[in-house]
Amino acid sequence: MxxxxxxxxxxxHGVTGREPTFALSVASPMVPTDTTANFDLPVDSEHKAKVxxxxxxxxxxxxxxxxxxxxxxxxxxxTFAAAPLVPIIRDNLNLKKQDIGNAGVASVSGSxxxxxxxxxxxxxxxxxxxxxxxxxxxxxxxxxxxFVKDAGGYIAVRFMIGFSLATFxxxxxxxxxxxxxxxxxxxxxxxxxxxNMGGGATQLIMPLVYDIIRRVGATPFTAWRIAFFIPGxxxxxxxxxxxxxxxxLPDGNLSSLQKKGNVAKDKFGKVLWYAVTxxxxxxxxxxxxxxxxxxxxxxxxxxxxxYDRFNLKLHTAGIIAATFGMANxxxxxxxxxxxxxxxxxxxxxxxxxxxxxxxxxxxAFCIWLGRANSLPIAILAMILFSIGAQAxxxxxxxxxxxISRRSLGIISGLTGAGGNFGxxxxxxxxxxxxxxxxAAGLTWMGVMIVACTLPVSLVHFPQWxxxxxxxxxxxxxxTEEHYYSSEWNDDEKKKGMHSASLKFAENSRSERGKRVxxxxxxxxxxxxxx
Amino acid sequence: xxxxxxxxxxxxxxxxxxxxxxxxISFSSLRRTLVVTASxxxxxxxAGEDKIIVTWGLNQTFPAGTDSAYKTxxxxxxxxxxxxxxxxxxxxVDNLSKDxxxxxKIVKGPYTTTNQTSExxxxxxxxTATYFVRxxxxxxxxxxxxxxxxxxxxxxxxxxxxxxxTGRHVSLDIASVCFSAFSIVALxxxxxxxxxxxxxxxx
Numbered sequence: 198m199x200x201x202x203x204x205x206x207x208x209x210h211g212v213t214g215r216e217p218t219f220a221l222s223v224a225s226p227m228v229p230t231d232t233t234a235n236f237d238l239p240v241d242s243e244h245k246a247k248v249x250x251x252x253x254x255x256x257x258x259x260x261x262x263x264x265x266x267x268x269x270x271x272x273x274x275x276t277f278a279a280a281p282l283v284p285i286i287r288d289n290l291n292l293k294k295q296d297i298g299n300a301g302v303a304s305v306s307g308s309x310x311x312x313x314x315x316x317x318x319x320x321x322x323x324x325x326x327x328x329x330x331x332x333x334x335x336x337x338x339x340x341x342x343x344f345v346k347d348a349g350g351y352i353a354v355r356f357m358i359g360f361s362l363a364t365f366x367x368x369x370x371x372x373x374x375x376x377x378x379x380x381x382x383x384x385x386x387x388x389x390x391x392x393n394m395g396g397g398a399t400q401l402i403m404p405l406v407y408d409i410i411r412r413v414g415a416t417p418f419t420a421w422r423i424a425f426f427i428p429g430x431x432x433x434x435x436x437x438x439x440x441x442x443x444x445x446l447p448d449g450n451l452s453s454l455q456k457k458g459n460v461a462k463d464k465f466g467k468v469l470w471y472a473v474t475x476x477x478x479x480x481x482x483x484x485x486x487x488x489x490x491x492x493x494x495x496x497x498x499x500x501x502x503x504y505d506r507f508n509l510k511l512h513t514a515g516i517i518a519a520t521f522g523m524a525n526x527x528x529x530x531x532x533x534x535x536x537x538x539x540x541x542x543x544x545x546x547x548x549x550x551x552x553x554x555x556x557x558x559x560x561a562f563c564i565w566l567g568r569a570n571s572l573p574i575a576i577l578a579m580i581l582f583s584i585g586a587q588a589x590x591x592x593x594x595x596x597x598x599x600i601s602r603r604s605l606g607i608i609s610g611l612t613g614a615g616g617n618f619g620x621x622x623x624x625x626x627x628x629x630x631x632x633x634x635x636a637a638g639l640t641w642m643g644v645m646i647v648a649c650t651l652p653v654s655l656v657h658f659p660q661w662x663x664x665x666x667x668x669x670x671x672x673x674x675x676t677e678e679h680y681y682s683s684e685w686n687d688d689e690k691k692k693g694m695h696s697a698s699l700k701f702a703e704n705s706r707s708e709r710g711k712r713v714x715x716x717x718x719x720x721x722x723x724x725x726x727x
Numbered sequence: 728x729x730x731x732x733x734x735x736x737x738x739x740x741x742x743x744x745x746x747x748x749x750x751x752i753s754f755s756s757l758r759r760t761l762v763v764t765a766s767x768x769x770x771x772x773x774a775g776e777d778k779i780i781v782t783w784g785l786n787q788t789f790p791a792g793t794d795s796a797y798k799t800x801x802x803x804x805x806x807x808x809x810x811x812x813x814x815x816x817x818x819x820v821d822n823l824s825k826d827x828x829x830x831x832k833i834v835k836g837p838y839t840t841t842n843q844t845s846e847x848x849x850x851x852x853x854x855t856a857t858y859f860v861r862x863x864x865x866x867x868x869x870x871x872x873x874x875x876x877x878x879x880x881x882x883x884x885x886x887x888x889x890x891x892x893t894g895r896h897v898s899l900d901i902a903s904v905c906f907s908a909f910s911i912v913a914l915x916x917x918x919x920x921x922x923x924x925x926x927x928x929x930x
Contacts, residue, residue: 284816288854289894293813326918333914337907343899417852418894426906433910440917505816631813 236447244447245377249384257444261375264443265368266388268328268435272361273395274402275339275428276304277522279355281400281500281515282407282421286351289418296348298629300355301497305620307359312613315366316606323445324371328364333436335361339429343422361432365613368392374446382598383533386591390529393587396496397522402427404500404515463603463694471684472604478611480652481593481600485612486619487649488556488589491563491642493620495586496522498628499579502635507572517576524583531584532591544710545599545661552592553653553664559585560646567640586646590616599658599705602698603684661708668709677702752871753821757863760793761875762786763802765860765885772889775851779887781833783862783875784842796872797838797864802845803829805876807886810856823871829861838864855891 230239230247237255238246246258253259279286283297290296311331319327338357345351369385376384406427410420472478500518503509509517532555539547562582569575593612600608623645627638657663659674669675681702685695767779781802785794805828811817819828831853834845861876878885 287814287816288852289891291855291891294815295813329914329917333910336910340903340907343895343903346893346895416892416894418892419896419899422894422899426902429906433906433913436910437913437917440914631815634815 240447241377245375246447247377247380249376249380249387251387256442257447257449258375260442261371261444262384262388264435264439265328265371266391268332268439269364269368269388269392270395270398271428271431271435272332272335272364273392274399275335275432276308276355276359276362277396277399277496278339278358278403278425278428279304279342279351280497281403281511281518282424283501284504284511285407285417285421289421290345290347290351292348292351294631295629296352297501298624300348300352301494301624301628302621303352303356304359304497305362305493305617305624307356308362308365309614309617309621311360311363312366312610312617315363316370316610319367319370324367324374325439325443325445328367328371328443329436329439331361331364331367332432332439336429336432336436339425339432342425345422362617365389365392366610371443371445382594383530386533386594387530389594390525390587390591393492393525393529393590394523396493397519397525399428400496400500400515400518400522404512408512468604468607471601472607472611475601475604475608477600477656478604478608480656481597481608481612482615483619483649484552484556484653485590485593485616486622487646488559488586488593489613489616490619490621491559491623491646492522492583492586492590493617494623494628494642495582497624498635498638502639503575506636507575509572517579520576521579521583524580525587528584528587529591532588532593533595534591535588536592536595540595540708540710542710545596545658545708546664547710548592548596548708549653549656549664552589552596553650555585555592556589556650556653557585557647559583559589560643560650561585563643563646564640565643567636567638567643582643599708601684602681602701658708677705677708681705752823754823754826754874755821757871757874759875759880760786760789760873761800761862761864763860763862763875763877765877765887767887772849772887774849774853774889774891776849777889778846778848779833779860780844780846781860781862781877782842782844785840786875794838794840794864794873796866798867799835799865799869800838800843800862801835801865802833802860802862804831804833804853804858805829805861807857807859807878808882810858833860849889851892853889853891855889857886857888859886 229242231242231244234240234244236244236246236258237253238248238250238258240246240258249262250259254263279300286292287297292300315327315331318330322330335358338354338360341354341357345354368388372384372388373381403424406424407420410423411417415423496518499521500514503517504511504514507514532551535551535555536548539551541547543550559582562578562585566575566578566582569578594609597609597612598605623642626645627633627642628635633641654664657666658680659669659671660677660680662668673679678699681698682690682695684698689695761783762785763781763783765779765781768777772779783800783802806817808819811819811828817827817830820826831850833847836843859876859878859882861874863871864873866872876882
């Protein structure tokens, strides 16, 4: 292939560049396999896996996947462990509604900061130690629930346990060292979704453990404290497993990671600037607060809601609440899949519509949940709400990779932080005050979801269009190359720093949907000697 | 023909899950015909230790035959208004099946025309709050038909405070510290051991 413009082999005429974002495997020759490597899975030149084999525990790639998502799952279990036991805790500690609400806010706020620090920790120590350090140093915070005697202590401990949600960062970071970038989307999405399931599993586990401890003979106000030893021990077990069974890189060497210089070659200030000045970033920060954010808020309030409103037993309320979080097993991947399918047919406009439909439907079902007066209707509304919100989370990350190529990391991080921030905000407004009941709080939260999802209609890509507007008619502006290279200034372009962005632009032409025609023939390319 | 019937049956079962299936008894429809007194030490009462002596019986100013329907008496510990503020899970509502004012059973037994007394040790799952005592008279179908309480109608007099157990234990605290220490020591141990192995390999 020659680099001379117009020479044979350089034309993009007829090339469609369709590439699914969520792929289960990437075949040669798109990414050549390293045949000298001796791993269970086919690997590329960096020894990252090219195939995602779900039910394998083969060292190191799939073993890393399982260690990673289970660690993240464990942290979700401990962060939301108090939620299903609140009916007991509120009597023991003499809590008021504001205290319960504030504790819920605290439990999701800590990780906004810890996730930012975690990136740096993974850069310094590697993801294996990043994960192990966090999970084993947050074990004492889980155990310290046995010391709590009033609202202040309760809020403080829940805040500290919430720091452990930064395992999300170590999880995604670790897998990007183990899996090829063409399949990393699905791998990370599955890990994130399965980790989030912990918020549902804990609503089953904790009341069950509490029941068993009570039967053995403990009084309620002691039994719930003993129950917290279970998530605490899970932290220690997972930490030890990560340290003994895990490795940083496919070849096992942390030092070579540092020698190769995984340090970003780009300037942090510039990357941050292009993330922050792109208005789409902020639209998605807001939106994720009302898909992931409301999922976290609901994890915190739903068990207590069912216990009080329908006079259920503690473990019955826990089982119902668990189905909300466990729907993540399929709902979040489904959202990503729906987004991809829509992109095949309608391009980026399809992705935006799918996101709007899923998230608004989630909001509508949340309104219905708040207004449901009978138990079966409430359960039905809750399940539909969970599918809508969690699929919207998956659909969001089907779009995020296309907002920017240069600042993808920071935009992902900001979006994630927006999720936690949205959770804190909704819990503060709707579930920390006695002005309205939890049922009314759920209804108004649903209204806010619908309202805060409307801004997705403002997201416009000149090369692909938006929900209501077609792509730009301007020939220069309507190319993917123009959009992605606008993040680099002329100096940087001269140095060729934007070459990765150009490659990405080529691959992203699939976001035109069925409309993908070949790129327009560039001028001045008819060879002179024809 | 079976399908519509099945659907109807299903809908009926579904409807029965909603509260409208049960005949709602309202508190305001009950007559206050019982006299209830509660005696206890005149200080902050401790759950699990202190005792309350409850006495109840028919108010003799009512005509004979008022209590003909009374078959059972249920005496309960109930939250005073000050302990219901900002705590919707203790709310007082008129519909007795939804009322959350009285959540602890002191004693339940057959009704007799003479006054009865019961000594009750405060259970260890009673939370810290201000309380009063109320007795419901139930008929043969276990429906409330009358009541009495040791406080006035506005629930302001004769209230008493109970202090709950903390639920904490020294053994639990020690176990907590041990597990936490193990976690930190194990982590540091692994980290230092691997660092030493790494520097040995480089030598």
